[in-house]
Amino acid sequence: MKILSDPFNAYAITAEQPGPHVLIAAGVHGDEFEPMLAVRELLQQLSAGLLVGKVTLVPVVNTSAFVAGTRYGSDGKDLARICPGDAEGTPTARSADAISKLIHTADYFIDMHTGGILYDLYPLCGYMLHPVETILKSQQKMAYAFGLPVIWGTDHYAAGRTLSVARDAQVPAIYVEYGGGTGIRPQVIDAYVKGCRNVLRMLGMTTDSGGEETEVSYWVEDFIINSGHLQAKLPAPSAGIFVPQVALGKQVKKDDVWGHVLSPYGEEAVVLADMDGLVFMLRAVVHVKRGDALGGILPILKPGKVVIHGT
Ligand SMILES: [Zn+2]
Structure with a gap:
């Protein structure tokens, strides 16, 4: 009704x-x-x-x-x-x-x-x-x-x-x-x-x-303040076409290759994971401008229940 x-x-x-x-x-x-x-x-x-x-x-x-x-x-x-x-x-x-x-x-x-x-x-x-x-x-x-x-x-x-x-x-x-x-x-x-x-x-x-x-x-x-802000980070170093190297739900380590931003004219920029964790967010629109966020990582390292206490 x-x-x-x-x-x-x-x-x-x-x-x-x-x-x-x-x-x-x-x-x-x-x-x-x-x-x-x-x-x-x-x-x-x-x-x-x-x-x-x-x-x-x-x-x-x-x-x-x-x-x-x-x-x-x-x-x-x-x-x-x-x-x-x-x-x-x-x-x-x-x-x-x-x-x-x-x-x-x-x-x-x-x-x-x-x-x-x-x-x-x-x-x-x-x-x-x-x-x-x-x-x-x-x-x-x-x-x-x-x-x-x-x-x-x-x-x-x-x-x-x-x-x-x-x-x-x-x-x-x-x-x-x-x-x-x-x-x-x-x-x-x-x-x-x-x-x-x-x-x-x-x-x-x-x-x-x-x-x-x-x-x-x-x-x-x-419990850390601002933990609820599901942040998209990993800014594109240049404009171009984003080609991811990671998949949602997989674990990454800091400095693993997140993906590349390719220029149709030959240039290539690499994007590295900025922390260890779970790939929970990935840019879906592949055309990117410099500074566009390319994804996000949650600080989850292994299955199970984890409580993180703030300081
Ligand atoms: Zn929404």
Whole structure:
């Protein structure tokens, strides 16, 4: 049932029996398309079979960004930096306001992303290391149930995000990142549909699972401040055509060859990994300008659960 049509469409699926209210959102960024299609799929799949509670689905949060097909809204703003927004503000501010208000009505929140047009990302589920133990525990359970290979818990200080609103409202929340670039990656849609369904099942809202058991390989809780900033680094030393030498999900060592930037006219520049870790982000658009970020490395050296304490 459509419950909202301005500034974005939102749909609610309500079971006859009362229970938790889960909010699932896509399109905080307008160039992240698989999450939008996953929400579309969930809307169909959940219309039958929800035992208790309510699921609210938002296919596209920042509509003006989606219309433009870009990360930013028509006002040039990144919704994930300006929450809780402003009901009387620019298009992105209005969308930020509306999603923030929806988060306040929810008991659990899932925010789905990709690397956008520019980057391809290794599947990752993140949450803030919430100071309230019960909320942190709920988020850990949601992240584990979602079942992506990397779980990434980071400091709880970031401002302006949907997750910042959830943190302040004491609503357990996770975000997921997977894929990106051009084209559609069906495996991302499948993983997101399955992950959301597994979270609903973990919460006792459905009986059928979204698929097989969870596949978590790496679980990091990093208390160092700013650890949550998933940074694209490794700047291109020159303009040209980026040819990567690494693959998502593989381990690299500092000074391993990350890739080359080739000029059609003969010049060649080499790019080296700047730390040891897991390749989690790789530039998908191969045409690069000098200084463009070519990827990112997470400080994950081996499978299993690792807690990194700040100083
Ligand atoms: Zn995003």
